[in-house]
Amino acid sequence: MVNIIRGDVNNKPVSSKRLAEYFEKRQDIDGSLYLGYPIIGTSQGGYQIDALLVSKKHGVVIFNIIEGANTNIDIEAAEDESFNKVQSKLLGNPNLTKKRNLMVDIDALTYAPALTVPPNNVAKIITSEPQLDEHLKSLNWQHSEEYFTSLNSVIQAITSIRKRKQRNYVKKEDSRGAKLKKLEDSIANLDREQSAGVIETVEGVQRIRGLAGSGKTIVLALKVAYLHASHPDWNIAVTFNTRSLKNQFKQFINTFTIEHISEEPDWEKIKIIHAWGSPSIEGIYYEVCKKHNIEFRDLSAAKNLINESGREFDAVCEEALNKITCFEQYYDAILVDEAQDFSQHFLQICYKILKHPKRLVYAYDELQSLSNKTMGSLEEIFGKDTNGNPLVQLQNKPGEPKQDIILEICYRNSGPLLTSAHALGFGIYRHEGLIQMFDDAGLWRDIGYEVEAGNLVDGQYVKLARTNKTSPDFLKSHSDINDLIIFKSFNNNHEQVTWLVNEIEKNLQEDELKCDDIMVIHSNPVRTRQAVGEARNLLFARKINSNLAGVTSSPDEFFSNEAIIFTSIYRAKGNEASMIYVMDAHECFSGPELARKRNILFTAMTRSKAWLRILGYGEEMTGLMAEFEQVRSRNFVLEFTYPTEEERRKMNLINRDMNPKERKRIDQTNRNLREMLEALGNGEMHKEDLPQELIEKLKEYIL
Amino acid sequence: MREIQRITGKLISIGLSVAQNFPTTAFVRDSGQIIAYEGIQDLSIALKNIDYKEIYDELEKGKNYNIKMVDGALIQFLYTYKRSELVAHRLAFFPSPYLAEFQNNPEIYQEDAVYADIIAKNILPVPIRFDYDPDNHQELDHPKCHLTLGQFKNCRIPVCSPITPSTFISFILRHFYNTGYRNFTEDINFATQLFDETITIREQKVLHMAIC
Numbered sequence: 001m002v003n004i005i006r007g008d009v010n011n012k013p014v015s016s017k018r019l020a021e022y023f024e025k026r027q028d029i030d031g032s033l034y035l036g037y038p039i040i041g042t043s044q045g046g047y048q049i050d051a052l053l054v055s056k057k058h059g060v061v062i063f064n065i066i067e068g069a070n071t072n073i074d075i076e077a078a079e080d081e082s083f084n085k086v087q088s089k090l091l092g093n094p095n096l097t098k099k100r101n102l103m104v105d106i107d108a109l110t111y112a113p114a115l116t117v118p119p120n121n122v123a124k125i126i127t128s129e130p131q132l133d134e135h136l137k138s139l140n141w142q143h144s145e146e147y148f149t150s151l152n153s154v155i156q157a158i159t160s161i162r163k164r165k166q167r168n169y170v171k172k173e174d175s176r177g178a179k180l181k182k183l184e185d186s187i188a189n190l191d192r193e194q195s196a197g198v199i200e201t202v203e204g205v206q207r208i209r210g211l212a213g214s215g216k217t218i219v220l221a222l223k224v225a226y227l228h229a230s231h232p233d234w235n236i237a238v239t240f241n242t243r244s245l246k247n248q249f250k251q252f253i254n255t256f257t258i259e260h261i262s263e264e265p266d267w268e269k270i271k272i273i274h275a276w277g278s279p280s281i282e283g284i285y286y287e288v289c290k291k292h293n294i295e296f297r298d299l300s301a302a303k304n305l306i307n308e309s310g311r312e313f314d315a316v317c318e319e320a321l322n323k324i325t326c327f328e329q330y331y332d333a334i335l336v337d338e339a340q341d342f343s344q345h346f347l348q349i350c351y352k353i354l355k356h357p358k359r360l361v362y363a364y365d366e367l368q369s370l371s372n373k374t375m376g377s378l379e380e381i382f383g384k385d386t387n388g389n390p391l392v393q394l395q396n397k398p399g400e401p402k403q404d405i406i407l408e409i410c411y412r413n414s415g416p417l418l419t420s421a422h423a424l425g426f427g428i429y430r431h432e433g434l435i436q437m438f439d440d441a442g443l444w445r446d447i448g449y450e451v452e453a454g455n456l457v458d459g460q461y462v463k464l465a466r467t468n469k470t471s472p473d474f475l476k477s478h479s480d481i482n483d484l485i486i487f488k489s490f491n492n493n494h495e496q497v498t499w500l501v502n503e504i505e506k507n508l509q510e511d512e513l514k515c516d517d518i519m520v521i522h523s524n525p526v527r528t529r530q531a532v533g534e535a536r537n538l539l540f541a542r543k544i545n546s547n548l549a550g551v552t553s554s555p556d557e558f559f560s561n562e563a564i565i566f567t568s569i570y571r572a573k574g575n576e577a578s579m580i581y582v583m584d585a586h587e588c589f590s591g592p593e594l595a596r597k598r599n600i601l602f603t604a605m606t607r608s609k610a611w612l613r614i615l616g617y618g619e620e621m622t623g624l625m626a627e628f629e630q631v632r633s634r635n636f637v638l639e640f641t642y643p644t645e646e647e648r649r650k651m652n653l654i655n656r657d658m659n660p661k662e663r664k665r666i667d668q669t670n671r672n673l674r675e676m677l678e679a680l681g682n683g684e685m686h687k688e689d690l691p692q693e694l695i696e697k698l699k700e701y702i703l
Numbered sequence: 704m705r706e707i708q709r710i711t712g713k714l715i716s717i718g719l720s721v722a723q724n725f726p727t728t729a730f731v732r733d734s735g736q737i738i739a740y741e742g743i744q745d746l747s748i749a750l751k752n753i754d755y756k757e758i759y760d761e762l763e764k765g766k767n768y769n770i771k772m773v774d775g776a777l778i779q780f781l782y783t784y785k786r787s788e789l790v791a792h793r794l795a796f797f798p799s800p801y802l803a804e805f806q807n808n809p810e811i812y813q814e815d816a817v818y819a820d821i822i823a824k825n826i827l828p829v830p831i832r833f834d835y836d837p838d839n840h841q842e843l844d845h846p847k848c849h850l851t852l853g854q855f856k857n858c859r860i861p862v863c864s865p866i867t868p869s870t871f872i873s874f875i876l877r878h879f880y881n882t883g884y885r886n887f888t889e890d891i892n893f894a895t896q897l898f899d900e901t902i903t904i905r906e907q908k909v910l911h912m913a914i915c
Contacts, residue, residue: 533715533716533718540723540725543725545725546715547721547722548718548720
């Protein structure tokens with residue numbers, strides 16, 4: 001079947017729709033039809049192709065589309081131009097050439113369905129479906145087997161990201177470095193959903209959901225490049241929460257735009273900015289305050305508004321929404337990454353500052369929210385119109401660009417790793433029971449699990465596993481399963497540190513890994529700085545340099561090729577590395593605010609592109625290992641009874657986040673209670689000493 | 704050299720150094736020896752007449768430091784020897800001009816004692832340099848060993864003698880990272896050796912820095 005990707009075909013909506021409908025019916029063709037894509041970089045800027053068919057049988061077929069009955073253009077010249085541009089783009093890729101020849105067949109034709117009488121001087125103008133049928137039959141690409149995959153890759157312009165690392169130093173055949181090289185070569189193409197995410201342009205709000213490692217950031221960056229290339233006059237903003245993403249975005253957008261228009265983007269038109277901002281750093285909120293002349297609140301000023309830690313940004317956004325009656329609209333498109341870390345009020349602000357038709361694209365991941373926020377419903381976020389209908393509905397209507405896109409394939413983590421991360425993140429095999437669970441059971445399918453047994457229904461048993469499609473095999477086939485994920489328990493911190501340092505040394509000296517292939521994540525953000533000191537010092541003594549990611553390493557940089565990065569989870573988010581070490585994992589095993597702790601563990605584990613080492617010491621580490629052992633022994637499936645709504649409510653309560661005041665209060669109260677019980681127990685106090693009304697209350701609340 | 708190595712290691716293990724370079728020693732002509740850090744590049748930028756922010760950015764980008772502290776401050780230890788005799792040194796402290804992050808989110812950093820000194824909004828950190836430059840000695844105007852504050856060209860406060868890395872680091876930690884320093888004094892045990900005095904009598908008669 002033909003995968004239709006609906007980009008923006010300037011001014012030719014009806015004809016392009018017709019072309020799409022034609023190919024939708026052609027179930028016999030294996031390939032993709034791109035509308036309004038690609039945009040090819042030339043010395044005169046970006047040249048947009050109306051429609052392109054990439055098919056195994058036919059090769060590349062370029063369509064110049066004529067919308068109405070206007071044939072005043074020089075049809076042959078236009079076809080020649082399209083042909084030449086596409087050919088030169090493809091010729092630039094050694095993967096598609098043999099000696100001096102392009103091994104891909106290219107054909108160019110003109111499609112004008114509105115014409116009833118074709119002009120008599122041109123041979124190849126196609127005005128009807130039967131004509132198209134005929135023409136396609138005549139095309140037969142001989143070399144498709146060898147070149148089809150590379151062809152897709154080139155068309156999607158993602159070949160440039162593959163070149164990220166030159167691993168020419170790899171000498172041994174199956175060192176870790178060699179395995180990485182093969183791994184990086186395997187990730188060849190965008191999948192169908194990713195392509196849709198990039199190119200399909202909605203005249204309205206679009207949502208991209210996907211789990212960690214599904215490529216959301218790349219999809220957004222590619223999308224920005226595409227929008228900028230097709231609408232150079234648009235004002236586009238990209239925003240996100242993790243500051244270390246800024247550089248990544250800038251780099252990707254730069255590279256992809258160059259592919260499209262052969263020059264760097266106009267950075268006046270594309271703004272990669274933070275959400276909050278300040279007088280020294282551009283930000284969406286700060287800009288809004290400036291433009292509408294309201295008071296800007298930084299973090300400390302925000303704390304005067306609201307005392308709940310973590311909700312400060314939400315509060316300032318809400319205040320701005322209330323204070324501003326008439327919003328200026330100055331953006332044509334806004335893309336928000338990591339939307340799960342923002343609140344609905346921020347999205348509302350973005351919606352309001354957008355020009356009609358409100359092109360807001362937001363990407364998010366359900367489980368990655370480190371602060372347990374949940375997105376409200378669409379009605380809550382975007383509101384209703386004058387008739388009471390929700391303004392934003394996010395439906396995927398057939399024949400139209402998709403409004404709700406789910407990226408279910410995880411390209412970063414292997415199946416076993418992701419399953420283990422989910423198992424530990426949710427506490428599926430935890431002795432005391434589940435810690436958290438999706439309210440919507442269907443979400444498991446959306447993120448790429450299939451039901452092997454049982455049912456995804458409240459109260460019922462279910463067995464879930466990842467499929468080969470949603471967790472490609474090549475992500476795990478390079479190493480033995482017992483090398484992919486290793487849990488290690490030590491007797492004390494010193495042993496942990498020694499082992500870690502020895503392993504890192506081995507990685508660099510024997511395994512042919514580089515410093516930026518490794519990331520060491522510490523489980524407790526508050527203690528990270530001191531906790532990693534010993535390990536870093538030992539490494540320094542062995543002539544291995546390391547950095548501590550903090551607020552001062554330019555928050556936009558992260559990896560270095562001369563130093564190993566040590567980081568807490570907050571800076572690690574959004575980044576990935578082939579070898580991940582998690583230190584002091586036992587701190588995430590149990591205790592208060594367990595949901596947050598397990599989320600930290602989940603996020604840490606899902607940073608790994610290949611290998612994962614989870615380290616810790618003490619009884620809690622043993623407990624954690626036992627949970628993992630459950631997953632491993634079942635061959636990496638998730639088996640559990642789906643909790644009912646009541647059970648979920650209880651879970652959320654027990655494991656909820658607390659702010660420091662709450663925490664202190666609870667600790668204090670528990671201590672007092674303990675003291676009282678002890679005193680009662682050893683006779684220092686008698687129950688007659690307690691006033692009757694207190695005893696009654698105790699009975700009521702607790703017993 | 705060993706001292707610098709030791710100091711660097713100590714600062715790493717207590718988490719005060721977030722990025723660092725290996726100390727190196729290079730042998731140059733005339734039996735000279737320069738102790739510096741790996742990857743050292745032309746440092747004349749620090750003396751140019753441009754915005755401090757730009758100077759800092761250049762140094763930071765080129766990793767021109769021995770140690771980068773937790774708040775972004777850069778520390779350099781440069782010693783030049785000729786035939787085993789110290790002929791010059793430059794010990795520099797370049798604070799980060801980007802302290803707003805700490806000052807605007809004090810609670811995050813309050814929990815961590817090491818930041819206590821810098822979260823105050825009213826402070827103004829100043830670049831500090833201890834230079835030993837006997838070749839250009841001019842009594843009172845250019846003491847053999849002098850302290851320059853704030854990059855002022857003509858600020859050369861006389862110092863009694865060249866100082867060791869330990870003395871310098873103790874000075875910086877005690878006065879600018881005091882809370883952190885107090886918490887770790889058992890860990891930070893920097894022995895203080897002294898070089899021979901190089902200050903003149905007339906220089907001693909004005910306000911100067913001395914250590915006994």
